[in-house]
Amino acid sequence: MSGSKALGGARRRRTRCRRCQACMRTECGECHFCKDMKKFGGPGRMKQSCLLRQCTAPVLPHTAVCFSCGEAGKEDTVDTEEEKFSLSLMECTICNEIIHPSCLKMGKAEGIINDEIPNCWECPKCHKEGKTSKDGGDGSGKRRMDNGEVGRWKLTDDPPPTKKKPPSSLEDGGRQDGHKRKKEKELPQDSGPKKKMKGAHEKRLKKKQKPNVSETAESNGPNSSTGGGQGSGGGSNSTQSPTSTASQDQRSHHREKLERFKRMCQLLERVRESSSSSSSSSESDSESDSDSPSGSEGRRGSEPSSPVPVTYSNSARERNRERDRERDRRLAELGFSASEDSEGSVKEEEEEAVEEQVVGDKPRRRGEGPPRGRKGLTTDGNDEESGERSRKSTPLPPPSPLSSTQPPPSSGHGPSPGSEGFSGKRSNGSETRNGRTRAGVRDRETQEKENANNSSGGSVANHRHGTGKGNKGNKIRSNKQTGSQPTSRNSSNSSASTATTTSNGGGGAGSNFSGGMSALAASPRSQPSRMAPRSQMMKRSPPAVPSPPRPVQMERHLVRPPPACPEPHCLPLDSGSSHVMPRDVWLRVFQHLSQRELCVCMRVCRTWSRWCCDKRLWTQIDLSRQRSITPPMLSGIIRRQPVSLNLGYTNISKKQLMWLINRLQGLLELNVSGCPWSSVSALCQAACPCLRLLDLSRVEDMKDSHLRELLAPPADTRTANGESRGGRFQNVTELRLAGLDLTDVMSRLLVRYLPHLTKLDLSQCGNITDQTIHTLTSPMSPLKDSLTHLNLAGCVKVTEQCLPLLRRCASLQSADLRSCTLLTPDACQLLSFPCPDDRVLLKNS
DNA sequence: GTTAACGTGTCG
């Protein structure tokens, strides 16, 4: 549905980085945008940020996710630059698609990285297809808007707006100008706005239908970013070419100028403030004329135009070049387009694995509530959104943008090579603009609303707890406004990003990537040759303003506690009266709905939204096989505090899992089957004393040593008690280890650390032998009395000898010995012991 | 719900 559109393709507005100097400074109060602000006594109509506060490195909103895998940027979880790059989200200036380079399916692809804007590039796909951002040549990374325009945040190589006056003076100029206007409008109060609105709307609509200019441009666009924009009919680079598309170009040009001007202001400011700009990677604006699209050099020239010092020195330039070269080389080596193929196959395998999964995650036994369809947890609107997304993608293993329901990106960009039609794009863009109509957005809104609902009280479980430093990310704004130097911004940022790990004390345990990501990361491509025109490829000199590390989404996602106020007991109707059915009755109805349906209900009205969030309706949450676990999903889980959580076969990361587990202290059942050990290892640092069921079936790469790590009590505990008492999961009564590559060593761990185990699933563990059964049932083993169910199906090394051993289990009710090929056919069965007295090994029954 | 401000349309 439309929901998918919320993903890639659709343009995403960027937001300030909050870290650059511009962001950190306070409003000047003097520029005309400031003067327009209400707080400075203005009418507040312009709604623009202070000229001196124009962010120099606008970032993707933290809600941005990869078009392909649906996950957020994860660059902060790896160390090497290459990895960081391939795991960060990159937004294409041409197709607007946001994707992890590592998720790209294109082989040998080459992308052009925009050094000036964080997470910005011309994706390999577009580049390969010869699409170029109009400004192609300059490589400044201007992003093409839906209508072919260039976003304001794109830097340009235009000659510096020298003509413009510095901020102060400018404001004056503009002021007067605007003044007139304002007067006109202010006097007739409404006339102005009204008139405009009407017109605007109509026109906007029209515009949206307009055929893509970009298309045209693209078609003739000479391609490579280096190529001078001139030739292309499209919006040549900043210099507006007098072509038919002029109007748009002009607009962009215009905007670019504005941009440049703003930047100039900043630069000036900065120069003033800090004598030496460390990041002086720029060449003067005047110099970096986009018009000189000559090869990489030309492009380079433009780069510097970025937010940096107006004055540059040759040495600085040299440094730049060197850096560029260096980066080129590195990236070329990396062949940054992560290996698509391998990824695909991995995913497929995963899917297959899912199919054969024996220990189903489906067996939802926490009966308590009426049966409900699970799948697709949807928490708030958000979850719904993500759920929707994953649902969609799930059926199609290789998450190709094409497959996804996203028209725009797919057409323009999908992995499918020859796609050209940008037609979809435009329409898409429009939709984006009308965002509100998009399901995804709606969902978000819903959630937001709900959150808002519940907020107030205090954002409790927000991940920042844990560290002492994370106090107050919220005050930033006020700080800013009061003029206090928000020096804390940086720290608050970083603290936020570390909070998660800190809280689990696992900060250092660098979270590895799991699932599909691992495949990517693993791809060892290192053929420099891949990148043809290296010079223009992957240029990635350190951004003038170091792009602020994107905080992991989830960390910034607030998880608010349920509202303090009691839930309404009745449903208010428009008429003013209340619906005859009180809350309790409604809840009974809701109990019969699937989680998905509940999410739909949550969008009906606020009251229903709250009711549907009732924990009783969400005792079990099943996210199994959701291709990606998104921050909203995580917070949705936390809010619902399920008793049973199924994360089987998801790509949840270690960090996410840690974050989650540490906030689900009441969790009784956890299923992480099919997840990579690199993620599951998060449990080694978690504490879930209540856990009763742990499903580790088919955890990828899980070994005996891992199990030990998992079950053994924390080191400090051990030393404290001298001897390890119970392990971390000592209260677990049901453990599923199906399909793992474990040996008999494992049995000793179980005996030692899981004394209360009643149900043990060792099916498909091909390496275990009778020794395991012996250990489990030995006189010294507490399990010999506790075990009631033992699954040894498919344990091909188990022999007849285990049968007498099993008899030693006093409480054993069933033993599954099917597919144990060393047993006689007769013995290969599901042995059951209905009542204690009959507990005899029924080899033949 | 509120605030900041981005992105784009419109006017002069």
Next chain:
DNA sequence: CGACACGTTAAC
């Protein structure tokens, strides 16, 4: 082409 206006989005 610059300035202004404002719907919409992001963050809180």
